[in-house]
Amino acid sequence: MREVKQPGPPNPERIQWVEARGRGFAFTLEAGIPLLEAARRAFASQGFAGGTLNIRGGALGPFAYVMPALAKTGENAAFYSDVFRPKGQVWFKHATMTFGERDGAPFFHCHGMWLEAHGRVNGGHILPEETIVAEPFEVEAFGIDGAVFKAEPDPETNFKLFGPVPSEARGVDAITRAFALRLRPNQDFAGSLETFCRAHGITAARIRGGVGSTIGARFADGRAVEPFATELTVTSGHVLPAADGALEAQLDIALVDFTGGLAEGRLARGDNPILMTMELVVEALG
Helix, strand or coil, X not given: CCCCCCCCCCCCCCEEEEEEEEEEEEEEECCCCEHHHHHHHHHHCCCCCCEEEEECCCEECCCCEECEECCCCCCCCCEECCCECCCCCEEEEEEEEEEEEECCEEEEEEEEEEEECCCCXXXXXXXXXXXXXXXXXXXXXXXXXXEEEEEEEECCCCEEEEXXXXXXXXXXXXXXXXXXXXXXXXXEHHHHHHHHHHHCCCCCEEEEEEEEEEXXXXXXXXXXXXXXXXXXXXXXXXXXECCCCCEEEEEEEEEEECCCCEEEEEECCCCCEEEEEEEEEEEECC
């Protein structure tokens, strides 16, 4: 399996996780305010401090983003491009967001794919501080109680990354068993989820959110993305029983690589290692 050497020593805990309770809900984001504040209001409306968003459609503008890029120094295995600010509005095709906290304040990590005003489809990492909701649009949210995603220094990658940490339960009406996860580098995406679910007695699960990066990509239909640095969003994800009784992770994704190439499809199992991180919530269905 492909591997990228990170600047720091690997953390022996390859999956950072916290068990919590969760609940899905729909919410209409308010126009004219920053996407960060709109997301905060969504979770606060249900009593949650954070969770994930899955987005299909919606207009934003002004809008700012970065793409994956090669590292300019040896301090990171890959880095970010300069900031892009396309003119006019953009329209989401799909995006996923992890909503939590950084430096004691609300923050999000969001990757997506969108259509720009001049007709170009693009993708990347959306900047919370510079992106405004242009028109009201509905999102699918999943709030978690008893855990929060918190941005903390990660010595392995030398980035400040979201990871789940325990938090005091708020007593919100959250009835579903859920696990907040961060997958660390150089382990297969699907295989890690399958192993985690088996270890925790989960026989079926839905993936909520899903923001991160893989080392290129290999798709179930045989296509491949060779450039190693990507920004990835999970468009649909499940872990389900296979015919042989094992568990099978079915992960549909969209990504942009550091050359600007775009790709969408179902990932092959066993051949898609994490580059920097992958944040998500596993909602146990069985």
